[in-house]
Amino acid sequence: MTSTATMPQPASFGRRLKRFMADRPLIPLIILLVILVLILQVLRPGIVNERWIANTAKFAIPLAILAGCQTMTMLTSGIDLSVGTVATMSAFIMATQIVNQDPTVAFILAMLPAVLIGLVNGIGVGVFRVHPLIMTLGTSLIGTGFLQVYQRTVIASGARIPDFLNWLGTGLTYGFPNALFLFVPVAVLIVFTLNRTGFGRLLYAVGDNERAARLSGVRYWQVITALYVISSLLAGITGLLYIGLIKAPSLSLAEPLVLPSVAAAVIGGTSIFGGRGGYTGTIVGALILTVLTTLLTILHMPEGGRRILFGFIVLFVTAAYLRIIEDR
Amino acid sequence: MSRWIENALTTNPLLDASGVAKNYGAVAALRNASLSVLPGEVHALMGANGAGKSTLVKILTGAIQADAGRVLIRGEARDVRSPAAARRAGLLPVYQEPALIPDLDVLSNLRLTGTPVEPFRAWVRELGIPNLDIRETARDIPLAVLRVLDLACALAVEPDVLLLDEMTAALPANLAEKVLEVVRRQGDSGRSVIFISHRFVEISALCDRATVLRDGATVGVVDIEPGVEEKIVEMMLGARIEKVSVAAARVASQAAAAQDSRPRLVVRNLQLGTKLNDVSFDLANGEVAGVVALEGQGQDELFAALAGSIRPGGGTIAVDGSPVQFSHPSDAIQAGIAYVPGDRTEALAMQRSVRENIALPFSAALRKWGPIRVRREHMVVSSAIARLQIDTRAQSEVQRLSGGNQQKVTIARWIAADARTILCFDPTRGIDVGTKQEIYKLLRELAGLGKSVLFYTSELEEVQRVCDRVIVIFGGRVVDTLPVELADEPALMRAAYGLPRGAREDVGFLADVRPASDAEAAP
Secondary structure: OHHHHHOHHHHHHHHHHHHHHHHOOHHHHHHHHHHHHHHHHHHOOOOOOHHHHHHHHHHHHHHHHHHHHHHHHHHOOOOOOOHHHHHHHHHHHHHHHOOOOOHHHHHHHHHHHHHHHHHHHHHHHHOOOOOHHHHHHHHHHHHHHHHHHHHHHHOOOOOOOOHHHHHHHHOEEOOEEOHHHHHHHHHHHHHHHHHHEHHHHHHHHHHHOHHHHHHOOOOHHHHHHHHHHHHHHHHHHHHHHHHHHHOOOOOOOOHHHHHHHHHHHHHOOOOOOOOOOOHHHHHHHHHHHHHHHHHHHHOOOOHHHHHHHHHHHHHHHHHHHHHHHOOO | OHHHHHHHHHOOOOEEEEEEEEEEOOEEEEEEEEEEEOOOOEEEEEEOOOOOHHHHHHHHOOOOOOOEEEEEEOOEEOOOOOHHHHHHOOEEEEOOOOOOOOOOEHHHHHHHHOOOHHHHHHHHHHOOOOOOOOOOEHHHOOHHHHHHHHHHHHHHOOOOEEEEEOOOOOOOHHHHHHHHHHHHHHHHOOOEEEEEOOOHHHHHHHOOEEEEEEOOEEEEEEEOOOOHHHHHHHHHHOOOOOOOOOOOHHHHHHHHHHHOOOOOEEEEEEEEOOOEEEEEEEEOOOOEEEEEEOOOOOHHHHHHHHOOOOOOOEEEEEEOOEEEOOOOHHHHHHOOEEEEOOOHHHHOOOOOOHHHHHHHHHHOOHHHOOEOOHHHHHHHHHHHHHHHOOOOOOOOOHHHOOHHHHHHHHHHHHHHOOOOEEEEEOOOOOOOHHHHHHHHHHHHHHHHOOOEEEEEOOOOHHHHHHOOEEEEEEOOEEEEEEEHHHOOHHHHHHHHOOOOOOHHHOOOHHHOOOOOOOHHHOO
16 A cells, blocks of 8 residues: 555556556466476476477367367357367277278268267257256266267277377477367467357357347357357367377277366456457467476376366466456 | 325324435436325325336335435334335335245245235235135246235235335236225225325325325325326426427428338237237338337337247237238348347447447348458448447447447447337437437438337437327327327326326316226226
C-alpha cells in the first residue's frame, strides 16, 4: 500500500505490463517456457542442445494435437475424454491389421472406430444433451472394452509397426523431427479453422452464448456433431503418430496423455467455460508440460514426488496465468 | 366494505409505509412511494409497467432493502431485513411464480415452511380443490393448482397482511372465482390484503381502496367506486397526456405499403398454452406495427412463436401468403424474419468482438461453414456499423460496450443480414435517450425501405413516435387495434387494461358484469 502511494511510477509500470500481457496472452506463456528451459540448463549444463530440442518436440507433438481436440471442444464449453481411447484404438488396430492387410485398408480400419466414437459423442452431446464429460467418458470405456475383445481375435497374428509410422514417429530430417511434417499442417489447419472459417466462429459463439447462437439461426447439434467427429479423427491420427514414437502397441497406449492434454489447453489460456481461447496458446502449453516433465525426471525424484510436484506446478501456473490475462 | 370504513375512523393502519426510495446505480426504481393499509381492507396496488410495484413489494416483504423511507407495522417501526422477518411481522406474499419446491411433495414443502397441515387442507378445500393428495410431488401438479396451493399455504399461517401478486393470472374461471371469494372474506374477517392486479374487473369487485404508483412515487390513493377506473388511468399516466406529433415520414411509407397490398405476415388464431389464446393480425410491408400489453399478457410467447423459438399450439402463420411452420429460429431467419430480444445478454456473445457478433448469422447455415470471405464480410459489417453509428472504441469484446451500443449491435446484425421483417421486443428498455432516438429513426427508415417491423414496447409514448398502427394484447388476445392517430397514452393505457375504447363516455365499467372478452372465458 505505502509503496504504491509513495512511488507511483513502478506501480503504473506494473499495471502497464499486466495490460500488455492481457492483450498478448502468448507472451507470458513463452516467457514461462524460456524460464523452464533456463532452469533445466542451469541444473544440467549442456543438456539443452539440438538433439534435446528435437526429442522434446517429438514428445510434445502428440500431446499438442490431443490438446487441440480439447481446445476445440472446450471452446464450446465441452471436453473430449475419449481422445486417449480413440488414439489407442487406431494405433492398436493399425499395428495388428498391417500384418495381413494392405496399408490403405489397415488405415481405413484404424480410423473407423475414431469416426464412430466421434459420431456417437457428437450426437449424444448435441442431440440428447448428455454432458460432454459423461458422454466422452462413457464412449471411452465402451471403446476400451471393444478393444479388449478385439485383442483376443488378433493374438495369433501378432503386431508390427509400419515403416512409415516409424519414420514419422522417430525419424529426423536435417535434425528436424519428421513428426513436424504432420504437425505443422494440422496446427495451421486448426488455427485457420478457429480464426477464419464459419465453423470456427460458430464454436466460439456456441460456447459463449448458446442461446444467442440459436437466435442467429445456428443449429447446435450440427456444430457439436461435426466438432466431436473432427476431434475424434485428430485423436485417431495422433494414435498412429504415437505408435510410431512408442513402438509398443498396448491397450493403454495413449491413456496417459488424456489429462495432460486437458491441462495443456487450460495452461494455454482456453477457458473450460467456453468462448475464450485459441490453439497457439495450447501448443505452448503442451511444450511447457513436456519440458516440465523432463525437468522433474532429471531431478531424480521418486515417481510419487514427481507427480505431486507436477500437480502443484500445473495448478500454480494456471492460476497465476489466468490472473495475468484476465486483468480488466 | 362497511367494516373498513369503521376501522378507518377508529383504527390506525396495519401497515404504513412512507417515503420509500430505492436506487439501482443511477436509476431510481422508487423515489417516494407510500402505502397505507387499514385492518380489514383489501387494498389494490396499481401502476403501469416500470412504475415500481415490484420494487415496493420486494421491500415490504424483505427481499431487498430500501435506501430511504420507513415502514410501520401496527404503528411500530419495523426494519424488515429478510423474507423470514417479514413473515414474523405478519406479512406474507404470494408471488406469481410458484413457491413450492418442485422436487418435494406437498407435505414436505409444508414442513419446510412450517405451515400447519390441517388448516392448509381446510383452505385447499375451501379454494375449490376437494381431493388434493398431499403426497404428490409438486412438479407433477398443474400450474394453476400450484398457485392455489401457494395461497392456501399463506392463508394457513393466518397473516395479518396478505400480499397477492396477480393472483388470478393463469387460473381457470372456477378457481379464480373461489380465490376472489376467499380474499374478499379475508377482508371481512379483519385481516388485510394487498392486491396487485391489472384487471379492473377484479379490483372493482374486491378492493376497498387503491394506491396508484407512477415513476416510483405514489401519486394517489382512491376509493373504489363506479367510474373510478378513468381516474386511475389518468393517475397512472400523470401529466404526460400531451400529444406527440405524428411524424411526416410515416405518410410516405404508408403510401409504399398501399402499393404492395399483400401482407408480409398473416397471423390467425395463434394459440399457445395458457398464455396465448387467440391472436390474429396482419403485418404489411413498409409498416411498423406496435404491440402494447401489460406484463405477462402473452407478448413474450407471441414473439417467440413468430421467431421460431417455440412452436405454437394452434393457429397459423403465413409469410408472403404461404403458410409456414417454424421448428427452429433458423427457419424463421430463412423466411426473412429476425428477432431482437429485449434482453441483450440473450442475443450477444459477450466475449466476442462487435464484428463477429454482427456477422454471426452469416456462418449459421451448414454450407457457410467454410473459409470466411474476409473482405466482403468486412464491408457488409462496416456499413451496418456506420449505419447504426456504433461506438467501436471498445469493439474487441461486446461486454465492454455500453447498453445502448450493445442494443445497436443486436439490431445491426439483422441490418447486415438484410432481414425483411424484424421483431423488436422492447429494444429501448434501459438505454439512454440519444440511442432511443436513433433506434426510432432507424425503424422508420427500415419501414421506408419496404421492410416490416413488429415493435413491442413497454413505454407507451414510443408508439406515436415509431408506429403506424398498434395492436393491443390483453390476456392472450388481441383486444384492440388502434390507428396511430388515436393511440395516445390514455387510449393505450385503457386498451391495455382491457377497457373498451371510449369508456370515458360510458356510465362506468364497474356497472358491467364480467365481459365475454375476459381471459377467464378460455376453454
